[in-house]
Amino acid sequence: MVGLGTWSLTRAVLIILLLSRSLEGCGYINLSTPVVHLGDAITASCIISQNCGYLDSESQIVWRLGEELLPGGRQQRLPDGTQESTITLPHLNDSLALLFCSLPWSKGLQILDVAELRAGYPPTTPSNLSCLMNLTTESLICQWEPGPDTRLPTNYTLKSFKGLNDCQVQEEAIPDCIPEDGQSHCSIPRQHMRLYQAMGIWVQAENVLGTRKSLQLCLDPMDVVKVEPSTLRALDPSPEVTPPQPGCLLLHWEPWKPSLHIEQKCELRYRPQLGEASWALVGPLPSKSFQHELCGLLPFTAYTLQMRCIRWPLSGLWSDWGPSLVLISSKQPPNVTLETWWRQRQLNSSTVDVQLFWKPMPPEEDSKQIQGYLVSWEPSGQAGVVPPTPLCNTTELNCTFNLPSEVQEVVLVAYNTAGTSQPTPVIFSEHRGPPVGSLHTMARDPHSLWVNWEPPSPQPRGYVIEWGLGPPSPSGSHKTWKMEHNGSITGTLLQENIRPFQLYEITVTPLYQDTMGSSQHIYAYSQETGPLNAPELRINQIGNNWACLEWVPQAPELGKSPLTYTIFWTNPIGQSFSITLNASSHEYVLHNLEPASLYHIHLMAANQAGAANSTVLTLKTIASEEPELHVILILLGLLVLLICFCVTAWLCCRPSRKNSLWPSVPDPAHSSLGSWVPTTTAVEEIYRLPSLRDPSMPTITNITVLEEEEKKPGPCEANDSSGTCGLPTLVQAYVLQGDQRALSIQPQPQSGNSDQVLYGKVLGSSTGPGPGYYIRCDSTQPLLGGLTPSPKSYENLWFQTSPLRTPELLVPNHEDDCVFGPLLDFPLLQGLQVHGVEGLGGF
The missing domain is CATH 2.60.40.10 (Immunoglobulins)
Structure with a gap:
């Protein structure tokens, strides 16, 4: 606060020094009071001398508080020629402010004078004055509470004197003690006081708005002596010292040396380190032996201990609590009851496996003294004779061991270094x-x-x-x-x-x-979760107004509530429907659906903890007329297939049409002449091929097979000189189409057919044992009249049939100039292997 006032004054001085020398001494400010109570009014006047050469009669004085322009005050000209402006500030709410008096000057304001305004509160009465005699520094230390801030520089002074008759009479004044800035305590040195003599002491607070004094203390410095706490430690074990009882601690302390000549008493407080227990207080402790046995503690438990002391029996002040000391109380045999539980498993006829569990009672804080557990078995009838057989020694709360089947009891104890607890018998009973x-x-x-x-x-x-x-x-x-x-x-x-x-x-x-x-x-x-996902929906069957849905239900889980399945579906107009099913359901049929309509369906699996949805399935029902159309189409297709099958069977099985579509012609390069013999009787098969030269003549080959009904003598039998009387009646003629240009000069065959040229005749009988023969004609007609064009790739010329012709029996004629002999030079059969009877036995 003092520093702020110094800075403000310095600033004001600098502003005044910077004023124009031409206006120096032109005006000044008068204040009703420089310091007021915060919030009170203050009046200021600015007087301008008549010697101010720059002052006009119309000059108006301007006031400014800090950076704020104030409304013009009352301005008047005095009889001596000076001008005065007076202004009143109704409320000064700042503890420090600068007030400026100015004149208009060259389009601005020229400061004539500045004044510092201060506001605050008078000091409050200091309270709670107390003093103590510090034997270490040999000084009387007093402290007080100064009260709230005054907003003004305030001085505190500790005043005292040597007095008589309870300080009613002031004998000698003691120099004042002024604390450092911001401090609320002060010390009176030893040389300014007398021990065992009363002193009057008070605190005075002062600022520009007033002075306050605290209540006066009258005390003897030795009555307010504050000693230091004693040093606390555990009593070292020795043969002369008896060990502490279970749950006790032996303590020893050393007083503070400067207070050895002062009689005093001490107090002890302690609490266990486990948890947040409160302090327990013990005192007063004996002042001459400097040792104490603290009992009633939990065995083998860590405790925190502290000590403090005071001058006694004379008056004094308690010392602060000394440094903490941590000690562990002595052990005692465990004083607990053990609850037991067990399981048995028969290993064989003579041995059982036992798993034993136990719990110490009272609770855990009383069982920290336990260092381990011992399970033993004492054979019956040998108690006290044979020591018990230990089964397990552990620090855990369970143990597994084997016993003979006849043993029905074991003993369990808890132990530590001080001893064992009362034995707990464990009897193995049956499940009945x-x-x-x-x-x-x-x-x-x-x-x-x-x-x-x-x-x-x-x-x-x-x-x-x-x-x-x-x-x-x-x-x-x-x-x-x-x-x-x-x-x-x-x-x-x-x-x-x-x-x-x-x-x-x-x-x-x-x-x-x-x-x-x-x-x-x-x-x-302990906290169930909802299903992670829902089964996926599938369409099993669908109709025009129904749909069968199916899914794979989730397997039930241990400990979880059963699932329920809910099917949701939405029709095309946005209406929603649902049905809830139990956990065993795996399919459902949706009824009353609209034909040819889209439906959005999903499945929700839920239990007590939550639910999960499947993906949305979209289906469309079948239109109403679609099933009848499908049936009609299927029946028509079956009927067409049946008709085709019947026609095909009829064509294939009819004797007169056998091999009409696809004749079986053996490969000339891999067959004999015998394979060319037809197997049917009394049937005429005529194969006609188109001409390769003339498209108007479709037949190029006419193979006529003739089979006789009965054996008759032929024309060749009458002529013995020819050597052919034994020829068979069946005659097979192979006729090739020749060049049409030579038809006019070729002899006509006996059949009278003008479009054929006979090159050779094959004579033979299919029933005769002899070989067949052929008669070659001395015809001058060339076998192939000329080059013929190659057939197209799509023309299957060799399997085009010709109309049936009436079979005609061809007989040899000497006029044809033919000779009998093997068919070795017949042009169409040169590729065949012609053998004997096995090759021509069919003729």
């Missing part, structure tokens, strides 16, 4: 009682499970509840259990080792007086 009924679970929150059941009859004495992670976790791993001793309850809350979204297996076993009941188990989730 009835189990609980109607076991149910419910998750109240993600970290707890409520289990309830129907109590069996007769009522048990209690229950054992076990829980642990369900499949796929290994059976029996990390099981948590608790025992309920009230057999009338029907449920319990499980809160230990419960995590969200985990599957738990819960087992409840009733306990009877000398036996136990069968265990019942159930699976449950």
Whole structure:
């Protein structure tokens, strides 16, 4: 505050020094008071001398408070020729402000004078004055509360004097003590006071608005002596010192050396480090022995201890709490009761496997003294004779061991270095009682499970509840259990080792007086999740007003609520419908649909925790007339196929039409002449090929097969000289179409057919044993009259049939000048292998 005022004055001085020398001494400001109470009014006047050469009679004085222009004040000319302007500020709300008096000057304002205005509060009375005698510095230290800020520079002074009669009489003044800036305490040195003599002390606060004094203290410096706390430590063990009892601590402390000549008393406070326990206070402690045995503590528990002291029996002040000391109380044998639970499994006829569980009671904070657990077995009839056989020694709360089948009891104890607890017998009873009924679970929150059941009859004495992670976790791993001793309850809350979204297996076993009941188990989730996805819909069948949908239902999961399936569908006009089905459903038929309409369908799978939707399936129903049209088309197609099949069978099976479409012609290069013999009788087959030279003549080859009905003598039989009387009656003639230009000069065959030229005759009988013969004619007609054009790729010339002709028997004629002999030089058969009887036996 003082620094702010100094800066403001310096600024004002600089502004005044910067005033124009021509206006120096022209005007000045008078204030009613330089400092006012914050919010009060203040009046200021600016007087301009008549010697100011630049002052016009019409010059108007301008006021400015900081950066704010103020309304013009009352301005008047005095009888002596000076001008005066007076202004009143109704409320001064700033603790520091500058007020300027100015004149218009060269299109601006020229400052004539500046004044500093201050506002604040008078000081409040200092309170809570207290003093203490510090033996270390040998000074009297006093402190007080100054009160709220005054907004003005305020000075505090600690005043004192040496007094008599409870400070009613002032004997000698003591120099004032002025604290440092911002401090509210001050020290009176030892040389300015007398010990064991009263002193009057008070604090005075002063600023420009007033002065305040605190209440006066009258005290003897030795009455306010504050000693330092003693140093606390544990008593070192020695043969002369008896070890502490269980749950006790032996303490020792050393007083502060400057206070050895001062009688004092001390207090001790302590609390266990476990948890947030409150402090416990012990005192006063003996002042001469400087040691103390603190009992009533928890065995083998860490404690925090502190000590403080005060001058006693004379008056004084408590010292501060000394530094903390951490000690661990002595041990005692565990004083706990062990609750037990077990499982048995028969390994063979003589050995059983036992898994034993236990819990110390009272709760955990009372069982920290336990260092381990011992399970032992003492053979019956040898108690005290043979030492017990240890089965396991562990720090865990469970143990697995093997026992003979006849052993029905083991002993469990807890121990530490001070001894063992009372033995807890464990008797293995059989499962003979009835189990609980109607076991149910419910998750109240993600970290707890409520289990309830129907109590069996007769009522048990209690229950054992076990829980642990369900499949796929290994059976029996990390099981948590608790025992309920009230057999009338029907449920319990499980809160230990419960995590969200985990599957738990819960087992409840009733306990009877000398036996136990069968265990019942159930699976449950601490916090169930909804299904991840829904089955996909598929269309099985569809009609004009119905659709059959199917899906693969999800397999039920352990511990989860059963699923329900809901089918939603929307018709073309936006109307929605739904149907809910149970978890075993896998198909559904939608009825009352519109023909030839689009429907949007999806499936929702839901349980108690949530739901999931499948993808949307879009289907269109069949139009009403489409089924009849399909049936008609199918029937017509079947009818056409049947007709075609019948016609084909008729054409293929009719004897007169056999081989009419696709004759079987053997390959001349890989067959004999015998394979050319027809197999049908009394049938005439004529194959006519088109001419390769003249398109107007379609037949190029006419093969006529003649078969005789009975054997008759032919013309050749009458002529013995020719050597051909034994020829067969059946005659096969092979006639080739020749050049049409030579038809006029060729002899005509006996058949009278003018479009054929006979080159040779094949004579033979299909029933005769002899070989066949052919007669070559001495015709001058060339076999191939000329080059013929090659057939087109699409012309199947060799399988075009010609109309049937009447078979005609051809007989040899000597006039034709033909000779009998083998068919070796017949042009069309030169590629055939002509053999003997086996090759020509058909003729």
